[in-house]
Amino acid sequence: MAHTLLFAGGIGITPMLSMAYALEAAGASWELHYCGRTADRLAFTDELTRFGARAQLHVDTGDKDQLLDINHVLATAAADRHLYACGPNGFMDFIVKSAENNNWHPACVHLERFGAELNTDGAPFTVVAQKPGKTFEVQPGETISQKLEENGIAVQVSCQSGVCGTCLTRVVDGMPDHRDLVQTDIEKASNAQITVCCSRSKTKKLVLDV
Numbered sequence: 001m002a003h004t005l006l007f008a009g010g011i012g013i014t015p016m017l018s019m020a021y022a023l024e025a026a027g028a029s030w031e032l033h034y035c036g037r038t039a040d041r042l043a044f045t046d047e048l049t050r051f052g053a054r055a056q057l058h059v060d061t062g063d064k065d066q067l068l069d070i071n072h073v074l075a076t077a078a079a080d081r082h083l084y085a086c087g088p089n090g091f092m093d094f095i096v097k098s099a100e101n102n103n104w105h106p107a108c109v110h111l112e113r114f115g116a117e118l119n120t121d122g123a124p125f126t127v128v129a130q131k132p133g134k135t136f137e138v139q140p141g142e143t144i145s146q147k148l149e150e151n152g153i154a155v156q157v158s159c160q161s162g163v164c165g166t167c168l169t170r171v172v173d174g175m176p177d178h179r180d181l182v183q184t185d186i187e188k189a190s191n192a193q194i195t196v197c198c199s200r201s202k203t204k205k206l207v208l209d210v
């Protein structure tokens with residue numbers, strides 16, 4: 001049966017809490033593991049009680065029996081089981097490593113990082129906005145989303161650093177130079193979509209479905 005596991009480390013609870021509400025509203029099967037150093041550093045603890053046993057708190061300095069037993073939690077890997085994690089880098093690395101150790105397929109592991117350093121270096125390339133038929137150049141230091149905006153083409157952005165997926169745009173032709181942390185390796189290899197806030201192009205021309 002499809003099941004979603006949410007892992008939050010520290011402040012990473014914020015996006016995971018929104019996901020918990022969405023999963024609950026959809027009647028999905030899910031569980032949340034929220035980890036922190038000390039109990040007083042955990043936020044939303046009252047709010048989380050509404051989810052009962054689906055939301056579990058794990059405090060590093062707490063009793064042994066409430067610590068996160070990650071290998072137990074990740075013991076069952078299956079195509080319809082997905083995990084989402086958000087937290088500090090060390091926490092994320094721990095979740096990713098544990099998922100690997102328990103044979104989770106990378107496509108089932110989704111990470112939301114706090115922020116990525118935006119690297120806009122690279123060769124200039126041409127973007128074709130297919131719908132208005134507009135063509136423009138993206139120079140080093142510029143982003144596709146900036147250029148779309150400058151050309152009067154609406155594109156939704158949020159994090160502007162490749163971590164949220166809001167700006168994912170369908171690629172009609174060309175090969176993106178993916179610089180986001182939101183798509184899985186398989187999704188990136190398919191070149192079906194590009195995060196226009198941070199990614200560039202490996203081909204001289206990129207045609208987008210905007």
Ligand code: FES
Pocket residue numbers: 156157158159160161162163164165166167168180182195196197198
């Ligand atoms: S705006 Fe968040 S990934 Fe592009």
